[in-house]
Amino acid sequence: xxxxxxxxxxxxxxxxxxxxxxxxxxxxxxxxxxxxxxxxxxxxxxxxxxxxxxxxxxxxxxxxxxxxxxxxxxxxxxxxxxxxxxxxxxxxxxxxxxxxxxxxxxxxxxxxxxxxxxxxxxxxxxxxxxxxxxxxxxxxxxxxxxxxxxxxxxxxxxxxxxxxxxxxxxxxxx
Amino acid sequence: xxxxxxxxxxxxxxxxxxxxxxxxxxxxxxxxxxxxxxxxxxxxxxxxxxxxxxxxxxxxxxxxxxxxxxxxxxxxxxxxxxxxxxxxxxxxxxxxxxxxxxxxxxxxxxxxxxxxxxxxxxxxxxxx
Numbered sequence: 001x002x003x004x005x006x007x008x009x010x011x012x013x014x015x016x017x018x019x020x021x022x023x024x025x026x027x028x029x030x031x032x033x034x035x036x037x038x039x040x041x042x043x044x045x046x047x048x049x050x051x052x053x054x055x056x057x058x059x060x061x062x063x064x065x066x067x068x069x070x071x072x073x074x075x076x077x078x079x080x081x082x083x084x085x086x087x088x089x090x091x092x093x094x095x096x097x098x099x100x101x102x103x104x105x106x107x108x109x110x111x112x113x114x115x116x117x118x119x120x121x122x123x124x125x126x127x128x129x130x131x132x133x134x135x136x137x138x139x140x141x142x143x144x145x146x147x148x149x150x151x152x153x154x155x156x157x158x159x160x161x162x163x164x165x166x167x168x169x170x171x172x173x174x
Numbered sequence: 175x176x177x178x179x180x181x182x183x184x185x186x187x188x189x190x191x192x193x194x195x196x197x198x199x200x201x202x203x204x205x206x207x208x209x210x211x212x213x214x215x216x217x218x219x220x221x222x223x224x225x226x227x228x229x230x231x232x233x234x235x236x237x238x239x240x241x242x243x244x245x246x247x248x249x250x251x252x253x254x255x256x257x258x259x260x261x262x263x264x265x266x267x268x269x270x271x272x273x274x275x276x277x278x279x280x281x282x283x284x285x286x287x288x289x290x291x292x293x294x295x296x297x298x299x300x301x302x
Contacts, residue, residue, distance in 0.1 A: 029221065031218050031221075031261050031262070031264055031265070032262065033260065033261070034258075034259055034260050034261060034262050035259075035260055072187060074186055074187045074188070100187070101187035101189040101231055102187065102189070103188065103189065106188070125189055126192045126235050126238060127192075127231075127232055127235035127236075128235070128239070130235075131235065131236065131239060131257075131260065132260070133260070134260035134261055136218035136219075136232075136261060137218070137219065137232075
């Protein structure tokens with residue numbers, strides 16, 4: 001008779017312990033893209049401001065791995081990751097920028113203030129390419145290999161510790 | 175000087191909404207199908223709202239995609255599948271019975287069964 005009395009209590013204690021543990025875990029809002037491993041969708045986007053080139057999917061199929069940086073001038077963490085993008089540029093990494101819902105004058109102002117690490121900057125006014133590659137916010141950075149296949153997604157801004165990791169992912173994508 | 179800081183601190187874009195973010199489709203049947211679908215798709219920015227309810231620009235862009243695809247004749251389930259392929263099951267509010275979720279559906283049924291068996295046993299013992 002005794003185990004029938006204690007069993008529900010133990011089950012409930014187990015449930016409380018699990019709930020308490022889960023409450024201590026940090027909240028993770030990030031939604032990962034399901035398109036890692038898939039080819040970039042076809043797109044042909046105009047330049048985000050004067051003096052730069054826009055981007056077409058075929059630009060990614062020239063045999064060189066590159067980064068696709070989803071950003072916007074109205075995005076605060078993008079200011080934080082600008083120095084890291086500069087370091088990546090100095091390391092010789094080609095970075096294509098995809099400016100989400102950004103006016104050319106705002107793009108120009110942001111880059112004048114924080115530097116321009118991009119080889120190309122495309123404008124995505126309706127988030128079409130952003131939705132098509134499974135990106136759910138700014139900033140995000142994708143590693144695209146030389147055949148236009150998405151190989152890796154980095155969610156959130158690029159921290160100092162992420163630079164080496166991204167360079168390694170680019171090497172893997174060769 | 176402070177005004178020049180204002181645009182980045184707004185953390186929100188200043189571009190107009192997508193053409194079909196707020197504009198309904200002309201065909202009422204298609205608009206009804208689009209609306210039903212949008213109420214079961216999650217906004218990826220405001221993650222506890224559907225894209226039908228959310229005013230986030232990204233939700234507007236997602237509504238635009240849903241509407242133009244349905245207007246072009248795509249089946250609503252095909253549009254849902256397109257989004258799930260990109261964002262995973264998290265983007266869809268509709269409950270699916272799958273390899274991961276089947277216990278959620280099975281366990282309550284099993285518990286009701288156990289309760290019914292125990293109850294039947296007790297009633298029979300009282301009757302006898």
